[in-house]
Amino acid sequence: GLFVWRLKGTGTRHIPCHFVHLCRAANDRLITFQYFNFLKRMYVTQYNKDLSQRAKPKSDPVVSPFHEPQQLDQEKRVLHKISPVAPVHQPWPETSRRSEMRGVKTPAETEASAARAEPREDRQWKEMKLRLDELPGILARLSKIKLTALVVSTTSAGFAMAPVPFDLPCFLLASLGTGLASCAANSINQFFEVPFDSNMNRTKNRPLVRGQISPLLAVCFAASCGVPGIALLTLGVNPLTGALGAFNIFLYTCCYTPMKRLSIANTWVGALVGAIPPVMGWTAATGSLDAGALLLGGILYSWQFPHFNALSWGLREDYSRGGYCMMSVTHPGLCRRVALRHCLALIGLSAVAPVLDVTTWTFPIISLPINLYISYLGFRFYRDADRSSSRKLFFCSLWHLPMLLLVMFTCKKSVLDKEDKGDLLGKGESPGRAMEIRLP
C-alpha cells in the first residue's frame, strides 16, 4: 500500500495511509501497481489536512535489501484492517496526510454499509473503563501507527542512501528510536486536539475523542515512548540523531500543532517536520550532517507541498469550520502556486543529487519523467484550481515519492566508487560490531 504521510495530522485527521510497496523487479512493480489500484478502490480517501498528522515523513517505498517485501505487504494489509474507515460524507473526504488512513472513495454500497454500521455503535453510551485487551489497538490509533511506519520508512531511506557500509544494529536502533519518537509526537498531537478532532469527519474516531483512553494515560504513553526513543537515538546511535529527533518532536507538537490554528505558516513547519526523518536516517548512518542529508530532506520537504496542498483543496469546508488556518482556505492562489513551485523544485533537487555524489548521473535522467509528470499535474492544478485536478495531483504524489526514492536508491553511488573510502569509514559512528555489507 502507499503510505502517505502528510501534513495535518490533527490527531484526528488521520487517515490511514496506503503504503505502496515498490519492489525492484518489474513484475513486482506490476503487483504493486495493482495493489495500489486495489487500495484506491477499497478505501475512502480521508485526508486530513491537519498537520497533526504531519509528524513524519512519508512512506519510503525504497525497500532496503534487508527487507522482506511480502512480509511488509502483509503487515500493511493487517495495518489497514486495524483502523476503521470512517464514513465520509463528501465525495472526497478530507485526507489527512499525515495520519491515518487514506482511502479512495469506496463504492456506494461499502460507504453506505460503513455509514450504517458506525452510527449503530456510536449511538450507545459507553463505560469509560480501560480494557486491557483493547489497549494495543487504542495505543496504535493514538500513536498513528501507520503514519509512524511511514516515517520510519523515510528514515530508513535516509539511512540507506548514506554513503557508508550498511550497519544493521545501527539501522535497527535508528528505526526503533525514530518510531518511538513518532509515536510520542502523534500522541501529544491527539492530546492537544480533542475538541477539534471531534468536529472533523476524518478524525472523529480517535481514541481520546471517543473517551477510550484518558488524557493522562495518553500523556504517560507519549512520555514512555518519547523518552526511551530519544535516549535510544542519543545513546545508541549518536547525539546528533537524538537531537534531531527531540527537535522534531518539539517542532511537531509545540510548533506545528498550535500553529495550525494561528497562521498558514504551519504548512512550512509541517513540511520541515516531514523532512527531518530522512536526515535523521542519514545522520544515524554517517554521524554527520552532510549535504546529501540535506538534499534528501529537501526532496521530502518539497514533496510535502504538492501532496498537502492538493489534499487540503478538498477539505476547505472542514478547515473553515474547525478554525484551521490553511492556505487552501485563506490564500487559494498561493496554495496552488506553492504546490507548483515545489513540484519544479523536485526536478532541480533531483538534478543536484549527482553533484553531491549521492547518486550517479542516471538518477536525474530516470526520475525526470515522473518529476515532469507531477509538475504537469501541479501546473494543471495551478491553472484549473478544481477538485479533479487537485485529486489527480494528490494521488500522483502518493506514488511519486515512493518511486522517486526507489529510483534514487537504485542509482545510489556505490561506496566503492568513492575516492577516499577511508574518509567515509572514519565518519561513521556505528555503535555495535555490525556486519559490514558492501552495497553494490
Added chain:
Amino acid sequence: PPAHSHNDWIGPPDKHSNLRPVIFYVPPEESPLEQRLREARQEAQACNQRFWARHNRAFRQEKEEFICSRLKAKGLELRDETGQKATLNAEEMADFYKDFLSKNFRKHMQYNRDWYKRNFTITFLMGQVALARALRWLRWKKKNVEH
C-alpha cells in the same frame, strides 16, 4: 448509565457540538482533590459544548444565507424541480469559507488559549489524583500486611 457503575460514562456525539458528553461518577468518599478534578472536567465540558454548538450553528446558518444570496444573485431558485436544495460548487463556496475563517479568527484564538489551559489543568489534576490514589493504596496494602 446504570446506577451501580463506578465509572464515568461517555455518550454519542452531540448533534450540535459533535462532542461526546460525559456523565461523571461521584464516588461516596470523594476527596477534595478528586472533587476539583471532576468539577474542572464538568466545567470544561460545558464550556466546550457551548462554544462548538454555537459555532457550528452559526456556520450552518451563515452558509445557508450565503448560498441563498448567491443563488438570488444568479437568479436561481432555492430548490430545483425535484425539490432538492440547490447548492453551489466548491469554488463558489470558497469565498464563504475564507470569510468565515477570518471572521472567527479572534474567537478561535480565545478558545484555543482557554482549551489548552483547561486541558493542561485537567491532565495535571488527573496526575495528582492518580498519585494520591496510588499512595492511598500502598498505605492500605501496608496496613493489611501488618495485620
